[in-house]
Amino acid sequence: MNHSGNRHWRRGLLALLLSMLAGHSWASHAWGTYHWARTANPFALQVGNNMTADWTTHLQLSVQDWNNPIGFGASSTPLKVMLVAGRSSKRTCSMVAGTTQVCNGKYGFNGWLGLASINISGGSHITQGTAKMNDSYFNLQSYNTPNEKRHVVCQEVAHTFGLDHQSVDGGSLNTCMDYFSNTGANAGSTLSTTPNAHDFEQLTLIYTHLDTVTTLAAGAGSASAADIDIGDDPRSWGVLVRQSANGRSSVYERENRNGSKTVTxxxxxxxxxxxxxxxxxxxxxxDAQP
Ligand SMILES: [Zn+2]
Ligand SMILES: [Zn+2]
Structure with missing residues (x-):
């Protein structure tokens, strides 16, 4: 091996080690090592709005929150959300390559309030994502509060950034990435309706390294293969890989025929x-009326 080849190899190894540190060891609430591949920071993630008017208000506020980092030293954030017209339908919320599509609809009394799915290629790169809010429940008096809606939409969209929860026990860390419930006696509480400083620290860690490729859509993005999508049938989510002790939070994984993985x-x-x-x-x- 000549000298420059050796140096190149060492630099590659160093980059690999740094990316492993960024992806694994330092992360405390990253969703695994999942992240959008991109060649520069900051980067824009297109978030397609397929929501009705009321939900659009909550989505717009959450997007503003994710674009305005808070906390000590948090003057910038690597991930800029670009809210664009939706390219899917509320009902199916099909994935569009290189984007996140956000939808609401009456998905039925199936037990879930919100669902976030990401498609992964090469083990860690997010190629497309969806976030769905279930109006079958959000139309009920108990869940139909602006704070609960804001909390859930803020969280589901951010799962498609590669963020996991900070807490699932129901207590509030004043981040939308927890499971505080803004319902009942807490319906008027704005706790946990926005990200907190730790979420931005986490995003910075996830996106410290750069990739040589990008999984972000260059233009408007193109419809992805139909078999990538999560359908109405919850069996299409794949296998249950983990669930919180209180039963409110679950993660499912499915291996796709094209070698990618869909995580929900x-x-x-x-x-x-x-x-x-x-x-x-x-x-x-x-039950239809819980
Ligand atoms: Zn969640
Ligand atoms: Zn990467």
Whole structure:
């Protein structure tokens, strides 16, 4: 090996080690090592708005929050959300390559309030994502509060950035990435409706390294292969890989025929979680009026 080849190899190894540190060891609430591949920071992620007017208000506020980092030293954030016209439909919320599509609809009394899915290629690169809010529940008096809606949409969209929860026990860390419930006696509370400083620290860690390729859409993005999508049938989510002790948060994974993986975060209703905390809620009967 000549001298320059050796140096090149060493530099490659160093970059690999740094990216591993950024992706694994330092991260405390990254969603695995999942991140959008991109060649420069900051970068713009297109978030397609397929939501109705009321939800659009909550989505717009959450996008503003994610674009305005807070906390000590947080003067910038690597991920800039670019809210664009939706390219999917509320009902199917099909994935569009290189983008996140956000939708709301009456998806039925199936036990979930919110669902976030990301498609992964090469083990860690997010290629497309969707976030869905279930109006079957959000139209009910108990969940139909601006704060609860803001909390859930803020969280589901951010799962497609590669963020996981900071807490799932129901307490508030004053981040939308927790499971505080802005319902009942807390319906008027604005706690946990926005990101906190730690979320921005985490994003900075996830996106410290640069990639040699990009998974972001160059233009408007193109419809992805149909078999990547998560359908109405919850069996299409794949296998349950983890669930919180209180039963409110689950992660499912599915291997796709093209070698990619689809990972889905499920935000269960309080009622679905309480009925049987350790059950796979997909296979339970959910009441129309919890
Ligand atoms: Zn990368
Ligand atoms: Zn979640």
């Amino acid at each position: 975060h499920v935000y269960w209703t309080q009622e679905a979680a309480q009925r049987c905390r350790s059950c796979d809620h997909r296979f339970e009967t959910h």
